[in-house]
Structures are given as structure tokens and as C-alpha cells.
Amino acid sequence: MHIVPTSPAPAPDARIRIIALGDELLAGVGDARALGWLGRAVASEQGARSRIDLFTAALPGETSAQLADRWDADVQRRFSTPGQADGSVDHRVVLAMGRADIEAGISLARSRLNLAKILDGLERLRIPVFVVGPPPSRDAGLTTAVRELSSAFEDVCSRRRIPYIDTVDGLVGHDQWESDLARSPGDHPGQTGYGLMAWLVLHGGFGSWLGTSS
Template identity: 35%
Template sequence: MIGDIRVCFIGDSFVQGVGDPEHRGWVGRVLEATGGDVTAFNLGIRRNTSEDVLRRCRLEMLPRTLPGGDNRLVVSVGSNDTMHEDGTVRVDPARSVGNVASILDDCRRDAISPLVVGPPPVVDAGEEHLRRTAELADAMAALCRARHVPFIATTLELAGDPIWTREAMAGDGAHPGSAGYRRLAELVLAGQWHDWITRAHSPVRPSGSSPGTPTQR
């Protein structure tokens, strides 16, 4: 039984569900399969890197939380971080991991329960981009293990999925259609999603902390 939960989903175009003609993406499908009294907010923005998401996360998340309530955050970033732009990656891998760590730090301070979904692959970006994204996903997974935060891997799982790759190449080379997003939703649902969303979350902040006013980074 799922009680009154507020969940913010934040990240890039994959979170936003770009390319899905049904306009549900993986977020909508996961919520549909979850049921219960869940109030959800999709805060995905196309081309956002972990740097962009860190900058706006707390500003956008806190007004959508319920004081003293069961507040959650799902964050998925990294596919844009590892893209080459002007001869280099958009965000250095160590900085990407540090950005996710800062988001998790904010969650702990604000008594918000986080879950991290790994970066999906960009099919037409080539093998080097896939390698960089997979390495970043591994580093994010290690960070989450150290913080006891659920992490759901998607990068290599989708890179080898014929439905995801076929739909992405039939579209803009990055974003799948409905069936591809269904595959991503299945990965999330088969991962730690159920245990995380049904686990009681105690809205107790660490001693000496308070939600405060979100500040621009």
C-alpha cells in the first residue's frame, strides 16, 4: 500500500520523454504501474547536464514538497554530460559525479528520499560516447552504493536492446518512441523502484539542519 507521496523526477530529455508520441515517456509508465496516492512532477529539460540540474534542482523541488510529508526525488543525468562539444566533453566525469553527490547532500539536508536512474545511451553518438557514459554510470553507481541510495542501471542494458536502438535510429538518433520508453520503464520497475517507493520514508532531518531557502548555485 502506497500512501501520500510526492515525487519529483528531474533530469534531461529522457526524463522529459522527448520522442514519445504518447507523451508519457518512462516516467509516466512507471507511475501508471505504481498506482497509489503519488503526486508526481516531471522536471526534465532537454539538453540539461548534471551541472544544469544541480543548479535548479533545489529551487524547483522544494516548492513542490509537502512540509513534514513523504517527499522523494528521482534524478537521471549524464547522457548530455558525456557528449563532445567544442572538442571536449560538456562536463568532466569527476564533476558530474560531484554534482550528483551535491544533489544527494541536499536531499539528506531536506529529508527527501532520493533514487538515481543511470544515463540512457545516445545511439547515434557512437561507441566512444557509449564508453564514456557507461564509465560515468559505473561511477554514479559506486557513489550511490556508498550513500545507500538506490541506483538503477540503464546504459548498457538499453545499448543492447533492439527496441530502444531501432526506435532511436528511426527518430532523431537519441530518443526512442513509445516502445523504447516502455523498455526503460521496465528496467526501472524491475530494479529497486518497488522497494524504494513502498518503503516508509521518515521525514526527519539531521540534527541542526533545516530546509531553509534554496539558493542559486
């Protein structure tokens, strides 16, 4: 990636450019309002000035290995080099980690390594990152595996002091979440579920990370 990491600090009125990478839940699949959790979270932080621009690159069923292969190119395509140079664009990356590693048979150690490679690459580029973990499934057995995967992701982020939202513990057993999944033709949320995910993100420091709220 050809982004110079020694750019000046963004101006106080710089536009915030969020580059978001993840699986189908990042795109809000199944949401009648087509907002997903990220759209809701960003809308909540926009305010009257509307400083946030959102560029989403979601791929259905993506594993951490596939994300590790593509993140660099996809961030580069959405990066403003002139905005970096003059401080008018404050770049941020949101990673929405999915649970496809489980079905693909990827070990927890490899999942950890894949995420670590991405985070270390973004650190070298001095791009702040916010990570959201995979939510629970309607299948209790799969949810157990998702919890283990999410814990592995959280540990990788914790070691680097990167914010991480564990959606499993926040949503498993939640009546509204489970009833929302039960109504879904797939194992994904609808409007209510995405709203709950957005609530977890917003109450997990999303605004502080963006610098839009305390």
C-alpha cells in the first residue's frame, strides 16, 4: 500500500472517512431499512455537521484469511492521498469480523494470526481501527464456537489496545435478538437485531473513537 504514514494531524473540521470491511452483516443483509448496524451507528454520530463519509466493502461469507488478503487493496482504493496530505480527511477503518472461519475449519490460532496481520498493517499506516466481533447464531452449538472465536479476536485487539466489541455476550439470550433471528429466513438479524448491535457499538466507545462524542 502506498500511503505515506507521516501525514499532518487532521484539522478539527476534517471530514471523517470510515473505510469498513467485513462480511454480509456489515452490509445489513436482511435489514428492511438497509442500514445494518454500521449505518445506524454512523447516523447516530453524524450530528448537524454531517462530517462522516462511509465507504463500505463487504463480501458475503468472508473468512479472516480472505480479509487478510484483501484489506490492503480495498483500503487503498478508498483512501484520499490529497486529504491525508493536507489534513482535510481523517481516515478510520472499521473491521466487522464474521464467523465464516468456523465453517471453513480455520483454527483459532490462524484466525488470530490473520487479524493480527491486518491490525499490524493498519498500525504501520497509522490508521485507527475499530473492531466488531461476530454475533451469536440461532444454533446454540455454533454460538459456542462463535464465542471462542470472538474471544480470540478480542485478545488480539486487547494486546494492541484496539477497541473491540464482543457482540456474543451482549446478545446471547437476549429475547429481542433471539426472536428477531427466529423470524429471519437466514441466520442473520432484521431491523431489531441490527439496532441491538448498533447499541452495543455506540455504548462500546464508537463516538469516542471517532472523536464525535465523549
